[in-house]
Amino acid sequence: MVKDQSRRNFFRTAPLAAAAASLSLTDKSLFASTAAPAAAQTAESGTHEPFQVFSAQTMESVIQAVQANSSTKSLVGSKSTPFTVVVTSESKKSGKEFEYHEHRDHIFQILEGTTQYELGGTPQNPRSTGPGEWLAPGSEGSRSITVHKGDMLVIPRGTPHKRITADQVTFTLISIQDVT
Numbered sequence: 001m002v003k004d005q006s007r008r009n010f011f012r013t014a015p016l017a018a019a020a021a022s023l024s025l026t027d028k029s030l031f032a033s034t035a036a037p038a039a040a041q042t043a044e045s046g047t048h049e050p051f052q053v054f055s056a057q058t059m060e061s062v063i064q065a066v067q068a069n070s071s072t073k074s075l076v077g078s079k080s081t082p083f084t085v086v087v088t089s090e091s092k093k094s095g096k097e098f099e100y101h102e103h104r105d106h107i108f109q110i111l112e113g114t115t116q117y118e119l120g121g122t123p124q125n126p127r128s129t130g131p132g133e134w135l136a137p138g139s140e141g142s143r144s145i146t147v148h149k150g151d152m153l154v155i156p157r158g159t160p161h162k163r164i165t166a167d168q169v170t171f172t173l174i175s176i177q178d179v180t
Helices: 004-021 037-044 056-069
Strands: 072-076 083-094 098-101 104-119 122-124 127-130 133-136 138-140 143-148 152-155 161-177
Touching (some): 056 161, 098 104, 122 133
Antiparallel strands (some): 098 133, 098 161, 104 161, 122 138
């Protein structure tokens, strides 16, 4: 498991990421008073600015596209940034094993549908899949929760988790990682 010292980064960045994830995708006036139209166009065209604005119309298009293909669309992030933001849609999909990460926190915002997570516990027979990345076939003492449209789930680094989607779910994932 992860040392408590590494959780310090999570607690410094999680409130900002959680606030960003909880913004309404349909509130078109949200950024209107603070972002110049040219800056929004530049951000949506893919050039790198110190900020990015995704309009409600752009987000709706992204959501429709990922729902049509049960796919994932990366909105922000790279190996050199401390976070990534993706929108994912999946149907009838189940994680085979628990995963957990030493250097990454997850924040999920459910946009449509419902999914179930198994969280926590003590990983059984874990194996490393890369630096700080782990998989385990089971996690003794894990807890099952169901999240619905509008719910937000914060999974701190070191927490075993797996997702089981019986029907369909669309969500935004903000992943916050240590950058070395």
